[in-house]
Structure formats: structure tokens, C-alpha cells
Amino acid sequence: MHKSIITFISLILLCGYTSAKPNVWKIHSHKPVYSVLYKNFKKYIVVPVNAKYPNEFKIELVTDRENSSKNHGSFSATKYGTRQGHFSATMYWGNADPVFAIIGDLIAAWSSSDDLDKWIKSSKAKKLIQDTYSKYNMHFINYSLGPHESLISTSPIRSLKDIKGRIIRVPPGSMAEDFFKEVGAITRPLPLGKVSIALKKKRVHLADFSTVGVNHSEGLYENAKHTNYPGFHSLPMFEFVVNKEQWNELPEKIKKLINKQSDIWRIENTRSLKQQSKAVVKQLKASKIKVYTWSETDIKEARKKASIIWNKYKEKSPEAKALIESIEKWLKDNNRL
Helix, strand or coil: CCHHHHHHHHHHHHHHHHCCCCEEEEEEECCCCCCHHHHHHHHHHHHHHHHHCCCCEEEEEEECCCCHHHHHCHHHHHHHCCCCEEEEEHHHHCCCCHHHHHHHHCCCCCCCHHHHHHHHHHCCHHHHHHHHHHHCCEEEEEEEECCCCEEEECCCCCCHHHCCCCEEEECCCCHHHHHHHHCCCEEEECCHHHHHHHHHCCCCCEEEEECHHHHHHCCHHHCCCEEECCCCCCCCEEEEEEEHHHHHCCCHHHHHHHHHHHHHHHHHHHHHHHHHHHHHHHHHHHCCCEEECCCHHHHHHHHHHHHHHHHHHHCCCHHHHHHHHHHHHHHHHCCCC
């Protein structure tokens, strides 16, 4: 072949290569862009992954903060590949499979995120959640843990007795709704966007919303001057999950990079959220918000009440039964139950 023709073909191939667009993955976040959770996911996963192979692969983090139905549609979007993945809370998908509700946030089960992490590592929980997601055409990459969530209240919350007979906002269709009914509260399911006005107008006396950090950033303590810390009822798992088929198609070097960064995110996000909560508690106390720390006896009493709800969840599937029994054994072995 003539040398000039070879050169011409080489130039065409080179131009074609350099003009190729990277594979862009849209990952949905259930958190607003100003939140610590969003910023940490971007810092430890999105930015370093995008910097490594900019001409081949990029992650675009998207959020639908104002439309909760789109947030809860992340499961289907990831399953069917209309979005490549989601960074969300595992407990949201309990309607799809009870395993997600149990691992994602078993009501009143854990004394700390360290306890939950130890149980995950000592059990087959991570493999179970990977296998469960696989049934729905998804690949579970990694998890990170938040600190306990804290209740927001218009009056003292020193123990379960202070919750009985009062109206509490609960996430719609949640395990928390069953639990607070069990302890004698009047539950009112409300979407996140309506909690602030409900507290302000005294339509609810308490709210199950989020951690002290998120509660504070959302301005919820302006209308409710009492909270508990550390909390007892909710300790959420956050997850990074992607479409299985599209994950399998990725080059191994990109999979390796994402896995590596997700391990960093898992550790640093948990640490960062703990620090945020501690700093916010200091601010709350300085601004005359009453912060109540429950005794171990009170927490065990709450856990005993919660076990009634756990028993109901055991009946949902053989996997759910085995999972809760594994948690109960760990709690008993470690004097938590």
C-alpha cells in the first residue's frame, strides 16, 4: 500500500479515536446537592473516577430532590438501565424485598454504626444483599453507614413514655410506622417536604426525619426545641448500586477503580457523618435546644418493643427470617438485647 494512503488512514483512525465520546453513566442521588452525603459521594467517587479516564468513562451525579416519586423510582430506573445506577438508602426498597428493609434499617436494632458494621462483616449479610440485588438485574457495589437518626420534638423526649399518646410524623409505609404504633404513639405518615410546616402548625408533636445534622440544616429545630442524641430507632445504610448488565460491560480497569474509590467512600463518609453530628449537637446545646441521651435500659426497652415488629418481618420470607435471627443472635452475644 502506498505510504501516503497508509498515512491518510492512520490520520482518520487517530481523529476517530480522539473524537470518541466517553461512556457517561448517570447515577441518581436521593440527597440534595448541599448535603454532606451528596458532597462525599462526589468527592470520593465521582471526581476521582472522572479524572482517571476522562476520554473513556464519566459519572454524572443527578438528583430529583423536589420530586420524591422520582427518588423512589431509582430502583426501577437502575433495574431496567434507564439510569446506570443510584446512590440511595437501602431501606427505601423494602416493598420490593424485605431484605432491603431489614439490612437497610432494622428498627431500633443497633446501638451504633460500629455495631452494624461488625455484624455485616461477621455475617453473610453483604453476600445476601449482593445476591438479592442480582435478582433484580442490579449489582451492589458498596455501602456506607450513617449515624443514628434523632427525633425532633415539641416537648421533652426522655424515654418511650414521652412518646406514648403523641402524634409523630413517620415515613409513609415504613417499619418505623409499625414501631411507633406499638409504643403507643399516633402515627401520621407524611412526605419529607411537609414535615416542617406540620411541626410549625403543631399538626404533629414529633417527627422521625433524619440525623441531627440533616434536621438542623432543614431548619426543623426552629419549631421543635427537643431532640435525642445518640438516637435509637433508625441507623440507615447508604448504598451504591448499578445496573448489572451495564456493569458487566465495563472494562476491568474501570470496575477496579470504582471498587477502590467506593471503599474509600465507605470509610470516609461514615467518619464524616459522625463528625457532623457531634459538631451539630454542640451548636444545638449552645442555642438552647434540649438534647436527651437515653439510658441503656431505655434503649433495651425500645429494642424489646421493636422485636415485636421484627417477628412480623420474619414471616415475609425465609431470607428475612434467617437475616433477623442472625441479627438477634449477634445482639444477644454482645449484650445488646
